[in-house]
Amino acid sequence: MSGKEYRTITDVKGPLVFLEKTEPVAYNEIVQLRLSDGTMKNGQVLDTSDDKVIVQVFEGTESVDRQTGVKFLGDVFRLPVSKGLIGRILDGAGKPRDGGPEIVAEEMADIIGAAINPYSRESPEQFIQTGISAIDACTSLVRGQKLPIFSASGLPHNDIALQIARQARLAGSDDDFVVVFCAMGITAEEYNFFVHDLERTGALENAVLFVNLADDPAVERLITPRLALTAAEYLAFEHDYHVLVIYTDMTNYCESLRQIGAAREEVPGRRGYPGYMYTDLAMMYERAGMVKGKKGSITQFPILTMPGDDITHPIPDLSGYITEGQIVISRELHQKGIYPPINVLPSLSRLMNAGIGEGKTREDHKSVSDQLYAAYAGGRELRGLVAIVGEDALNERDLQLLKFADIFEDQFLRQSRDEDRSIDEGTLDLAWDLLTNIDTKYLVRLDQKWIDKYHPTEKKS
Helix, strand or coil: CCEEEEEEEEEEEEEEEEECCCCCCCCCCCEEEEECCCCCCCCEEEEEECCCEECCCCCCCCCCCCCECCCCCCEEEEEEHHHHCCCCCECCCCCCCCCCCCCCCCEEECCCCCCCHHEEEECCEEEECCCCHHHHHHHHHHHHEEEEECCCCCCHHHHHHHHHHHEEEECCCCEEEEEEEEEEECHHHHHHHHHHHHHHHHHHHHHEEEEEECCCHHHHHHHHHHHHHHHHHHHHHHHHHHHEEECCHHHHHHHHHHHHHCCCCEECCHHHHCCCHHHHHHHHHCCCCCCCCCCCEEEEEEEECCCCCCCCCHHHHHHHHHHCEEEEECHHHHHHCCCEEEEEEEECCCCHHHHCCCCCCCCCHHHHHHHHHHHHEEEEEEEHHHHCCCCCHCCCHHHHHHHHHHHHHHHHHHHCCCEEEEEEEEHHHHHHHHHCCCCCCCCCCCCHHHHHHCCCCCCCC
16 A cells, blocks of 8 residues: 555544545555654554545554544554464563563464365364363363353452463373463453463463453454464464463453444444454354364363353353353352362363263263263252252162262362362272262163273272
8 A cells, every 4th residue: 555644534432533535445454643743553444435444543542633644554464473472471462561572573474364274174082181170071172172161250260271271281192282371351460460370380481471451452452362363373383383272351352342333333232242243253263273284273262251140141152152162160169169160060062072082081981971960960959959858858869969969069179279180090080989979870871881990899800
């Protein structure tokens, strides 16, 4: 595009600047704004029509007036990418936040990324061990999967995310994960907590952080996850890394999407969020996966806080549609002092069956998981009944299931923040130990052959 500078601003609304029509400009084109005092701001073309151009300004529209010069640069937003990204902390616009030098680019990558041809996709089927029993046994994570954490305000989702970031690895492989941590709209306190923990454990050497703080512009929040995914794609598909992308908090991202929609005076969709929010989220979540012929992979862990603990809210609802399951964090378990407070009953991993079993985890994994679910669900149900009729009304089986629900929460779900349990000894063998509290005749989800082989008291050596 030409180096012309336009002074045709007609209106400023929130983070948006409206211009009279200039020469033809493209959607997502980068814009440079020169204020009256000479300071520069960056923006992006959000919308263009026959007579208007709408530009979103990343640094906020403070001091923008009719004298501001607008120059269209004829290119899209690009991130400088190289292996030098690993170990760095960047802000929401891709600039260093850690006081280090600028990133020396091996290439400039378009932040929108390219769609993966469905034919070229490889089916995820390699089990990732997180070291957290509730996830590994009941909602197993598979390499190349996108599995969100549905949390709520005040719950320890950040602690769980950091624990996964530290401990995640491919079972039976020494390949390391590079963690791309994308934080949107977090407080300075949360930011210090993340950085301190990653430095304490040495995980920062193996991570890339993109951080948009709560007092940073809301518009910047919209590009932060795209920058993070661009870095992840480069490391995965150009340098064969296994990349784990953790976003926190998707709710803040969707709120800024709503804010921009309101500034553009769009017709709102459900609960005031834009109608295209589903498409927008899908554009990010679908950048997970594996490509045939490439060693690297991208696995995504989006964390979102459900407004008002409401799982039917548009943000968790749409995320659940696009992603391959969900891990639900329970306020009830948190109040009991259990960490991690993962409620396994509404949690789900749609790709679990592809990633577990003989040769991947252990041959009895599926049956043990089914039995744990059945016994815990039965025990939880009976708690409500006991509150009404008392324990005396229960038969032998019911009493055992009631007791099992408590033991399951206290010994299986509960673990320390630095405890890394292996899938064999740490998780599945522990599950078998807990199942000894139920008579074998009530273990209806387990084949006799597994009871003979793995049950601590029924083993046939």
